[in-house]
Amino acid sequence: MTSTSHRDASRTGEALYSVQGLWCTSCALAVEAQLMRLSGVVAASVHYPSATLLVQGRPDALEEPRLAAAVRRLGYRLGPPEAVGDAQARLEAESRYLTLRLLTAVAFGMWTMIASLLIYAGAMPSPRLDLVMAWVSGAFALPVVTYVAFPFYRAGWRTLRAWRPGMDALVSLGALTAVGVSLWLLALGSPEVYFDTAVMLVSLLLVGRLVETLCRHRGLRALKALHEPPAEVQRWEQGGGRTRPLEAVAVGDRVRVEGGEALPLDGTLCDGEALLDLSPLTGESAPRRCLPGDPVAAGCRNRGAALILEVTAATGECRLDRLREQMWWQQARKGELQRLADRFAGWLSPVAVMLALLTLAATWLAGIPAEEAWVRALSVLVVACPCAVGLAIPLAGLAGSGQALERGVIVRDPNVFEVLATVRSAAFDKTGTLTPGEPEVLAVQPASGYREVDILASAASAAQGSDHPLARAMRRHARDAGLDGSVEVAEVEEFGGRGRRVRLADGRRLLLGSRAWLGEQGIDVDGQEDSAESEVLLACDGSWIGQFHLGEAALPGTATILARLRRQGLVLALISGDRARAVRRLGEEVGLRPAECYAGRSPEAKAQLLAAMPQPSLYVGDGLNDMLGLATASVGVAPLGASSTVQEGASVALMRPGVSGVENALDLARRTRRVMRQNLLLSGIYNLLALGLAVAMPIPPLVAVLAMLASSLSVVANSARLAWSDEPAQERRPDAAPAEALGTAP
Structure with missing residues (x-):
């Protein structure tokens, strides 16, 4: 790709x-x-x-x-x-491969350790039996240092061919040296063998590899949990539905989704209204009512009657598929901490080999017996394995990404964890970010002699078939009032975002639109009061009959979240292209001061404001007019419902409504970066101190094996602590946030 x-x-x-x-x-x-x-x-x-x-x-x-x-x-x-399923199958195969070798190592290595323990404890009644036990130890170690250790030898040879010897080269050299020294001592008649060191080195590293594989499994499970489509769907054709493989469904086909089933693909609703549960995507339990023509995403669950969906994206091309794909792209990129870890691991292996050779030469020249000199060189090789250094950053990043997914946050760029942890300012767009993205009818003002229910029914008839957000809001308001029986429309004429002229089947002629447009049509509206919010006027047969005031309310919990961000020391701002009065009203509602609210800003002006804010900065926006701001900010965040272009351009995408994901992302980024630095510090200090001690004083090879493994397991455990943490994920999320449809922001 x-x-x-x-x-x-x-x-x-x-x-x-x-x-x-x-x-x-x-x-x-x-x-x-x-x-x-x-x-x-x-x-x-x-x-x-x-x-x-x-x-x-x-x-x-x-x-x-x-x-x-x-x-x-x-x-x-x-x-x-790889697809998520293929990657999971590969990891399962790796797990079985590692488990089989680990069981073999335990089964044979146990007898090696028992024989060595009898020798060390002096339990044998004669030196001849000590020598027999040494040979027994070597015999049981043979399957471990051949069959079990073969993957280490193979990987070590491959890295040597690439002139990048690493951990496997050191493990191979250490195990073979331990076996070689032991055979040499046996040839000399000495029972002081080190087969147990080779067995422990191979067995404990296999344990570490198995734990790593399980940690990788967790990250893949989090990705797979986004959506797992069915293998077959009902493709709706003339005469009814026919079962077809999911791969056989093309864009433009219609599929039938029964009540209780998840939507298999992205599409638009056909025919009737639908009740969709977005909890698989957002974690919210409240279902959302969607109207014909609304775009919906794969993974939503149908909580109403059976519905018909017109497919807009084939399998592998849905929004969640793109998110998975983008995560694979970005996981391969490396941040500064990862590059530092790679450089450290790259030079550690050659340095360890050189130190082992120098230790061998120095101890030999100092008059120490050759067998002891080889043992000390072996300890240097074993203790220097850079496994922990190589895993320090990737495991923390994978654990952080998996935890973010569980919190409804998609982190696409690996550098984001490092940048988010130091963010000093956060700015937000208004519509679709702090608000649901769809206006609501706040008030209805009928003309003298008309009832509210009459003009609401007429407005619903005039708004039939319109995709304009204000028209949709009036249709929803009419449905909520129980006015579903709209009069049939005989003729419609649309005027590009300004209004529409409608002739009903009963002969009435309606005009629905802005104040200016109705004035152009000769309707007397001069005496009507203007509003701080959006307004739509309705006229019937040449006379004004009513006015609708529409606006947006903040998503539940937004004020609380912004207050917490402020307490964390962030500079906050609301930047919008909307009118000043509407922006100020929303700012007051969410607890922002007038000086923090910027209205009527063009895309260029938004970018200039973001560049002037304390850096690093974060910006949350959902529309095409926010693209420049998202690129200017240090971290761009796409909220739920953002356009596909914004989704692809942002570093972070939120899968739950509102800005609770911003708080979760900041909190998780700080913890992930802290774990990365802890891992790197732990592994670096260990390797430097252990190498120094192994060169300066004799350390038994078995002790070196245990110390090396302790370092690796400390990195794995520290990363797993982040992955299995249950901190603020659910506890701090605002309750009862309404679930909004994907991609419906105006």
Whole structure:
């Protein structure tokens, strides 16, 4: 899968692939190094937890056969980006592969450890039996250091071929050195063997790999939870529905969704009204009533009668599919902390080998017996394995992304966690961000001699078939008042956002539109009072008969959330292109001061304001007029219901209505960045101190194995602490926030 850079479409492009056969972070670094040697490749980045490769360079250099051949020389396989189901199947296969080898290591390694323990404890009655136990220890270690350890040897050889030796090269060298030293000591007649060190080294690293795989499973489950469409659907044709595979449904086809079923694809509603539950997407329990022509997204659940859906996106092209795809793209990109960890892991392995050789030479020249010198060199090799360094950032990022998904926040850019954690200001658009995105009828003002119910019924008839947000609001208001029986429309003439002329079947002629447009049609409206909100006037047979005042109310809980953000030290602003009075009224409702409310701002003016705010800055906007602001802000956030262009351009997308996701994202970013830095600090300090101690003083190889594994498990456990945390995800989310349809912002 490829895309072209916006900076220079003729020279720079990007390609996304999956890499099969990765065994550890060192494998990922080896693939990167191998591809970087190819002409035309500018950058290569492998995200080990998701096995995703992002390559940048000339378009002709990014062709799959060329890259696949380079990767195949190292023993790995290149393919298209994996679907979530394929990735989960791969991880399940890896889990079984690791479990089988771990069980083999435990079954045979247990006897190796028992034999070694008997030797160390002096439990044998004679030195001859000690020597027999040493041979028994080696015999039971043989399956572990051959069959079980084979993946380490293979990965170590591959990384050596790429001139990027890493953890597996060190593990292989350490295990083989332990076996070699033990065989040498046995040849000399000494029972002081170290087969147990090789067994422990391989077995405990397998445990760490299995834990890593389980952590990666959690992130994939969070992605898969977004939506899992059915294998078959009912395609609606003349004469009824026929069951068809989901892949056979094309854009423009109609599908029938029974009550209680989830919508399989994106589309628009046909015929009647529908009651949809957005809880699979938003976590909100309140269903939303949708009208014919409303766009709806896959994953919504039908809570009413059976409905007919006209498909607007085929399988694999729905909004949630695009979100998954964008997450794969962005997971392959690396932030500054990840690049720092990669550089550290890259030079640690060669340094460890050099230190081991220097330790061997120095101790030998100092007169220490050769066998002891080899043991100390072995300890240096074992203690230096950079597994923890390579996992420090990816596991924290994967755990943070999975936790964000569970909170209804899609984090597309891996750098976002680092930037969000230091945000100093936050600005918000009005319509569709702090408000539901659809206006409501606030008041009805009938003319003298008319009843409110009469003009409401006439307005509903005049608004039939219109997609204008104000017309939709009046239809909803009429339905809520129980006025569903609109008069049949005989003729309609639309005037581009200004109004519409309608002739009803009973002969009445209605005009519905703005004050200025009705004035142009010769309707006397001069005596009517203007409003701070939007207004729509209605005339019948040449006379004004009523006026509707429409506006937007803030989403429930918005004022509380903004107050908490202010207490966290953020500078807040409301930036809108709407009228000043409407913006000020909403600002007062959500607790913003007049000086923090900016009305009538063009896209360019919004960008200028954002650039002047304390940096880093965050901006939440849902329309095309917000694109420049989203690009100007340090972090752009697309709320629920934003246009597809905004969704693709923003770094963060919210899957729940309102701005509670902003607070969740900021909180989670601070915690994720803290965990990343903790992981990097823990692994870095460990490796530096452990190497220094192993060089300066004798450390038993078995103790070095346990210390190395403790470092790796500390990184995994610290990241898992973030992934399994239940902090403010549900507790701080405003209650009863209304679920709005996707993509309906005006």
